[in-house]
Each structure stands twice: as C-alpha cells, then as structure tokens.
Amino acid sequence: MADKTKALRHIAFIMDGNGRWAKKRLMPREYGHKVGAETFKNIVKYCRTLDIEAVTVYAFSTENWKRPEREVNAIMALFSDYLDVAIKDMMKENVRIVFLGDKSVFPNNLRKKMEQTEDESKNNKYILNVGINYGGRDEIVNAVNLCIKEGMTKITEDDITERLYTKASPMPDLIVRTGGEYRISNFLMWQSAYSELYFTDVLWPDFSSEDVDRAIEVFNSRNRRYGGV
Ligand code: IPE
Ligand code: IPE
Ligand code: MG
Numbered sequence: 001m002a003d004k005t006k007a008l009r010h011i012a013f014i015m016d017g018n019g020r021w022a023k024k025r026l027m028p029r030e031y032g033h034k035v036g037a038e039t040f041k042n043i044v045k046y047c048r049t050l051d052i053e054a055v056t057v058y059a060f061s062t063e064n065w066k067r068p069e070r071e072v073n074a075i076m077a078l079f080s081d082y083l084d085v086a087i088k089d090m091m092k093e094n095v096r097i098v099f100l101g102d103k104s105v106f107p108n109n110l111r112k113k114m115e116q117t118e119d120e121s122k123n124n125k126y127i128l129n130v131g132i133n134y135g136g137r138d139e140i141v142n143a144v145n146l147c148i149k150e151g152m153t154k155i156t157e158d159d160i161t162e163r164l165y166t167k168a169s170p171m172p173d174l175i176v177r178t179g180g181e182y183r184i185s186n187f188l189m190w191q192s193a194y195s196e197l198y199f200t201d202v203l204w205p206d207f208s209s210e211d212v213d214r215a216i217e218v219f220n221s222r223n224r225r226y227g228g229v
Pocket of ligand 2: 014015016017058059060061064181183185
C-alpha cells in the first residue's frame with residue numbers, strides 16, 4: 001500500500017543563486033534574474049506535469065528591497081513582463097495564481113494586474129503561489145492584525161493559518177532551496193513547521209526538471225513522524 005505520509009501535495013522553492021550564476025559568467029546580476037525567470041516558468045510547468053497540487057516560489061522577499069535600485073527595478077520589470085503573459089498560461093494549465101505578500105507597496109498598475117490575474121484564475125484547480133514582497137514574519141503579523149480587526153481577543157493556530165497569504169494551499173511538504181545556502185531567509189515561517197527541507201548547491205538558473213526529480217526522490221526516502229514514533 002502506498003504510504004500516504006509521503007504524498008507530495010505542495011512543493012516550494014527558494015529560487016536562490018541568480019546573482020552568483022551571472023557573476024560566474026562575468027555578467028551583471030540582472031542577467032541572472034532574467035535567466036532565472038525562464039527557469040521559474042520551466043519548473044512550474046514541469047511540476048504541473050507531475051500533478052502536484054500546489055507550487056510555491058519565493059521570488060522577492062521583504063528584505064530584498066535593500067538591494068541596489070538598478071537590481072530591484074530589473075526584477076520588478078521582469079515581474080511586470082511575466083504578469084503580461086501569465087494569465088494565458090494559467091488558464092491553459094488550469095492553474096490558479098496567488099501572490100503572497102503585501103501588495104499595497106506596488107504601483108497601481110502592477111497591483112491591478114496582480115489582482116486581475118488572481119481573480120481571473122481563481123476557479124482553476126492547481127495553485128501557483130508567487131512570493132513577491134513576501135516575508136514569513138510579515139505574513140504572521142498580517143494574519144494576527146486581521147484577527148484583531150475582526151474583534152478577536154483570543155486566537156488559535158487555525159485562526160492564524162486561515163489568514164495566511166497561503167490559506168488556499170495545504171502545508172508545504174517539501175521546501176527546496178537552490179544556491180548552496182542552508183537557511184530559510186524568512187520563507188514560510190509558519191507553514192514550514194513539518195516541511196521536509198532539501199538544499200542543493202545548484203544555482204537557480206541551472207536548476208532543471210532532473211533536479212526536481214532528485215529532490216522528490218530524497219523526499220520520498222524521508223520518514224515523516226510529525227512528533228510521533
Ligand atoms: C535569488 O537570487 C533571487 C532573489 C533573491 C531576488 P539572488 O539574487 O539572491 O542570487 P545570489 O544569492 O546573490 O547568487
Ligand atoms: C531569499 O534569497 C529570497 C529569495 C529567493 C526571493 P536571498 O538571497 O535574499 O537570501 P539571503 O540574503 O541569502 O538570506
Ligand atoms: Mg541570494
């Protein structure tokens with residue numbers, strides 16, 4: 001009998017290493033983001049062929065605003081380009097897109113495009129969460145503030161879970177970080193309590209479907225106990 005605990009419903013990626021990938025090629029960091037954006041589209045498509053219910057990617061953190069303006073602008077331009085074409089793919093692939101993070105910081109036109117894409121795809125079966133201006137701590141604080149706004153005086157774990165940006169998705173089963181750093185960097189702080197973690201030195205622009213297979217193979221060999229025996 002298949003072991004149900006091993007079912008992979010939700011996979012998440014910390015897409016790290018774009019800058020170093022470009023530097024190795026004596027190219028500007030922005031070029032790494034450009035190639036990384038292509039990798040993102042390919043990996044999302046590949047996960048869809050594996051029939052994985054939810055995919056989450058970390059594209060830009062609440063801390064990434066500290067980067068040089070030129071780099072931030074380049075990432076936002078890539079994001080805007082992606083928004084122009086995303087909806088077509090989402091509808092074709094039956095994917096609902098959800099942007100994780102506080103959208104109020106984005107310029108009006110970008111924010112409207114984000115909301116439109118979310119709204120048009122909202123009845124699709126699979127989920128793609130894109131963390132942009134995303135921070136795990138910000139997400140928890142936001143959830144608590146929503147509880148306060150609703151007049152709650154005592155809150156439960158479920159109250160918070162139901163108000164996270166990821167509320168439409170199951171908890172992540174597997175979190176993959178590329179780029180050789182062994183940390184979470186404020187990603188899915190609440191949701192990762194029992195996620196399996198997989199770290200690889202492969203830089204994000206080089207990450208391939210074979211690398212996804214390798215991560216899932218490792219995931220399948222793990223024994224998830226959730227505190228039990
Ligand atoms: C990940 O790649 C993309 C973002 C954080 C926006 P990096 O830009 O962090 O690449 P490295 O880690 O500097 O190589
Ligand atoms: C994490 O990568 C954020 C994203 C991949 C979007 P960073 O490159 O920002 O993380 P640190 O600074 O190495 O922790
Ligand atoms: Mg990095």
